[in-house]
Amino acid sequence: MAExxxxxxxxxxxxxxxxxxxxxxDGVRRAVTRIAHExxxxxxxxEDVVLVGLQTGGVPFARALATALDEIxxxxxxxxxxxxxxxRDDIGLRPxxxxxxxxxxxxxxxxxxxxxxxxxxxxxxxRAALDALHDFGRPRVVQLAVMIDRGHRExxxxxxxxxxxxxxxxxxxxxxxxxxxxxxxIIHEKRR
Amino acid sequence: MxxxxxxLSIADLGPGGLEDLLDLTDSFVEVSERRIPKxxxxxxxxxxxxxxxxxxxxxxxxxxxxxxxxxxTMNFTVGTSSVKKGESLRDTVTTxxxxxxxxxVVRHASAGVPWQVAQWVGASVINAGDxxxxxxxxxxxxxxxxxxxxxxxxxxHIAIVGDVKHSRVARSDVQAFTALGATVTLVAPPxxxxxxxxxxxxxxxxxxxxxxxxxxxxxxxxxxxxxxxESLLPSLREYTSTYGLTAERARKLSQHALxxxxxxxNRGVEIAAEVADLPSSVITRQVANGVAVRMAVLxxxxxxxxxLAHG
Numbered sequence: 102m103a104e105x106x107x108x109x110x111x112x113x114x115x116x117x118x119x120x121x122x123x124x125x126x127d128g129v130r131r132a133v134t135r136i137a138h139e140x141x142x143x144x145x146x147x148e149d150v151v152l153v154g155l156q157t158g159g160v161p162f163a164r165a166l167a168t169a170l171d172e173i174x175x176x177x178x179x180x181x182x183x184x185x186x187x188x189r190d191d192i193g194l195r196p197x198x199x200x201x202x203x204x205x206x207x208x209x210x211x212x213x214x215x216x217x218x219x220x221x222x223x224x225x226x227x228r229a230a231l232d233a234l235h236d237f238g239r240p241r242v243v244q245l246a247v248m249i250d251r252g253h254r255e256x257x258x259x260x261x262x263x264x265x266x267x268x269x270x271x272x273x274x275x276x277x278x279x280x281x282x283x284x285x286x287i288i289h290e291k292r293r
Numbered sequence: 294m295x296x297x298x299x300x301l302s303i304a305d306l307g308p309g310g311l312e313d314l315l316d317l318t319d320s321f322v323e324v325s326e327r328r329i330p331k332x333x334x335x336x337x338x339x340x341x342x343x344x345x346x347x348x349x350x351x352x353x354x355x356x357x358x359x360x361x362x363x364x365x366t367m368n369f370t371v372g373t374s375s376v377k378k379g380e381s382l383r384d385t386v387t388t389x390x391x392x393x394x395x396x397x398v399v400r401h402a403s404a405g406v407p408w409q410v411a412q413w414v415g416a417s418v419i420n421a422g423d424x425x426x427x428x429x430x431x432x433x434x435x436x437x438x439x440x441x442x443x444x445x446x447x448x449x450h451i452a453i454v455g456d457v458k459h460s461r462v463a464r465s466d467v468q469a470f471t472a473l474g475a476t477v478t479l480v481a482p483p484x485x486x487x488x489x490x491x492x493x494x495x496x497x498x499x500x501x502x503x504x505x506x507x508x509x510x511x512x513x514x515x516x517x518x519x520x521x522x523e524s525l526l527p528s529l530r531e532y533t534s535t536y537g538l539t540a541e542r543a544r545k546l547s548q549h550a551l552x553x554x555x556x557x558x559n560r561g562v563e564i565a566a567e568v569a570d571l572p573s574s575v576i577t578r579q580v581a582n583g584v585a586v587r588m589a590v591l592x593x594x595x596x597x598x599x600x601l602a603h604g
Contacts, residue, residue, distance in 0.1 A: 203320070
């Protein structure tokens with residue numbers, strides 16, 4: 102299976118080596134469609150709904166959700182992107198570096214924000230994202246959509262929409278990409 | 294990206310380090326454009342500015358950058374300090390460090406003072422201008438501003454005009470511009486050029502009118518009258534007539550060319566008042582970008598944790 106380079110991003114960078122495919126491309130596509138329906142149902146339509154994808158893994162997922170929502174309801178939903186590096190609580194404990202520029206194109210006051218990320222793990226990224234959102238206005242409600250919930254939460258945070266619940270060991274890694282979702286390990290190789 | 298403890302010169306950034314910092318600055322420009330331009334990144338860190346020379350924009354720019362990152366700031370200005378009572382630089386620095394600071398932003402009239410301070414303290418030291426020597430954050434913000442307007446510095450032709458001899462900005466800019474692939478021409482009377490240009494990757498001209506139509510950027514330096522101990526010029530009026538960027542000369546610039554100046558400007562001496570306000574002038578953009586660049590530098594030194602990276 103493919104090896105994928107990871108930049109300095111949780112947990113600590115290195116090379117991802119896949120062991121097992123846990124979701125294929127069709128599975129991801131069906132999960133996106135289902136979550137899109139759930140978002141419409143939960144918010145009784147799409148009025149004031151804004152998707153905010155977390156950099157970098159949540160952004161393609163957010164765009165896919167926006168496309169699905171448009172196909173179902175015929176409404177174009179604003180999609181923002183958010184990099185939470187500057188809000189993390191582990192600054193000074195590990196390398197932290199913004200990977201992309203935040204782009205929230207509108208004031209979020211009064212909106213229904215759906216935060217979108219690929220993998221939910223400790224919940225610390227979402228904690229940082231909630232802090233960051235606060236600087237862009239006061240949303241009426243914030244919901245959370247993730248493709249994979251892998252457990253091991255360290256904070257009282259739960260997702261509203263889940264593609265798949267995936268039991269994992271703490272030291273494993275999950276990689277969501279265009280062909281599906283892989284479970285594997287991060288290998289730190291100094292010789293590389 | 295490697296660990297970076299101090300920023301004393303452009304060379305400290307290493308190969309690729311300058312580009313990385315410019316990319317990082319994009320994130321801080323975005324923060325600066327928000328309704329609430331503040332992030333909690335450096336909460337609990339203290340940044341002190343230690344300025345032995347007067348400054349408006351650099352000191353305020355660093356202070357504003359630190360505050361937008363939620364760091365605490367302290368200010369040290371020689372005029373109101375114990376230096377007036379005869380305290381040595383070393384004692385001043387040791388005293389400041391004993392109060393618990395994470396970064397010291399140093400400006401001094403003597404070259405090398407930031408290096409010396411970095412030997413004495415555990416905090417990060419940032420050079421905010423030392424004598425004629427270097428002013429790295431100015432060079433970084435200049436590169437950022439050019440990149441923002443022209444896309445890239447690769448194969449761009451930049452003229453640096455004026456008092457190169459006394460200019461730390463010119464010394465840092467030449468290194469930074471050429472490192473990013475630009476060609477640099479220095480335009481100045483022989484008395485305002487350094488005694489030797491051996492090792493400078495530049496060409497020299499004494500004819501501004503000939504150079505102007507060929508350049509993408511004209512970078513006008515301030516006439517540093519406070520550093521001129523001997524008579525280097527017959528008169529300022531003569532300087533203005535041969536090397537000043539007058540309105541008439543500015544018309545020779547190509548359509549896309551930028552006019553830059555590190556400030557503070559002597560309007561009517563090195564640059565005409567109306568030229569500084571032309572659309573091609575990015576002088577206020579430089580100041581705005583300065584805050585974002587200094588946020589990136591402070592974050593890189595104090596928050597990025599690159600020293601904790603594997604490998």
